[in-house]
Amino acid sequence: MSDVLLVERSADRVVATLNRPEVRNAIDQATVDALHTLCAELEDEPRTLILTGADGVFAAGADIAQLRDRRASDARAGINTHAFRRIHALPMPVVAAIDGFALGGGAELAYAADIRLGTPRVRIGNPEPGLGILAAAGATWRLPRIVGEARAAELLLTGRILDGDEALEWGLLSSLHAPVDILAAAHAVADRIAANDARAVQHTKTALGAPAEAHPEIELELQAELFESPEKLRRMTAFLERRQR
Template sequence: MAEASTVRRLRIERGEDRVTATLDRPETRNAIDQTMIDELHALCAELEEDPRILILIGSGGIFASGADIAQLRDRRAQDARAGINTTAFRRIRALPMPVIAAVDGYALGGGAELAYAADIRIGTPGTRIGNPETGLGIIAAAGATWRLPQIVGEARAAELLLTGRQLSATEALAWGLLSSLHEPDDLLAAAHAIADRIAANDPLATRHTKTALLAPPDRHPEIELELQAELFESTEKHRRMTAFLERRSRR
């Protein structure tokens, strides 16, 4: 049985192998403010200590409409250099276990960048995703300029970031920004189904796969060989392969 708790900006449900965090500022369309960032840091600290799959979803049919403009307007150069959102999103990206973003409705600006930090993104037919920052006199500085080209390619990333237009769900799916679409009422269940498949695998192999995926190009293939060497010595690898061979022999 999962343990449920409520915090000011995030509603968190904790399970044995996963945590579901719901962005919950319906009065601002789940705009990301400093308090939400602080709570994301606290959640990351928990998941760094006790690694579990993380599912991110928004309340009220909206993922996150962006950073809180009322706060953003008053920030100055020193705030930009502090990387308020960037630091939290990088921490989410680096979590030991996979992160799934379940994106319904708007994921704009900082909301889009939070989604980009996830390992897997799924959406609904009503998903709208984009980065309108240049229209507000700033740039997308919380990960979009380097994560988006990795996801959709340089040309498409440039178009999205320089025009500020929003992608529809079908466009986002075609571009590879979303991996699947689901009806809104089925979105969270679809995220849990992905988490179920991940959780059925060896947690250490999953963590090592994420480590290899996030490694810079100059560390390949050496990093895979070292991670594989550790797994080759694990008792779980021996147990799982023995079980596989026994199942095959009974067919």
């Protein structure tokens, strides 16, 4: 794994830290390549992923020096889009621990997570129109699902940047923590996930990500599979035994 993405592995989770502090962890091609490599690993061996950034910054955006030179063919290639879609589609949950700037592509990477935690000094949003482009790596379809269509339109059309308190109020963040505590808070979420049945967590994520027209049939099929699981029997039996004590 490239040193632009520092990866710490354990049995039930992986922590990946964006590590280009000299450019506020701007997402360049090397970062995208490293994210694809990590996704391949987590697709083969599903674990919860915690995404964070080095030196008090999540990611200040795409690397403008690279972005300026990209042309129409690069836009159609969806360099960031495909990496972020792959992250969002990982079998187990993705938790973003966000401190400082999460702008442009950095914000879109955060939107690709299932759960977003932040600090009061978060600054998150999409200033792309001010640079002559649009937020095209997931914001226009993910952000409405997170904060609603009206608020997504305001953010994306104006380039407004939210601070941590505003992002919490809008539902973009689940909770706020002191910068020194943000990673511990993400691990606490991962601990709660790890206490559950991994297959049930994966199936819940699948149902959450399904289009509206797939419901309720998708839940019923996924539930049918879980109803036949030995782990369901084991966990429910243990629950009943504890209640009888």
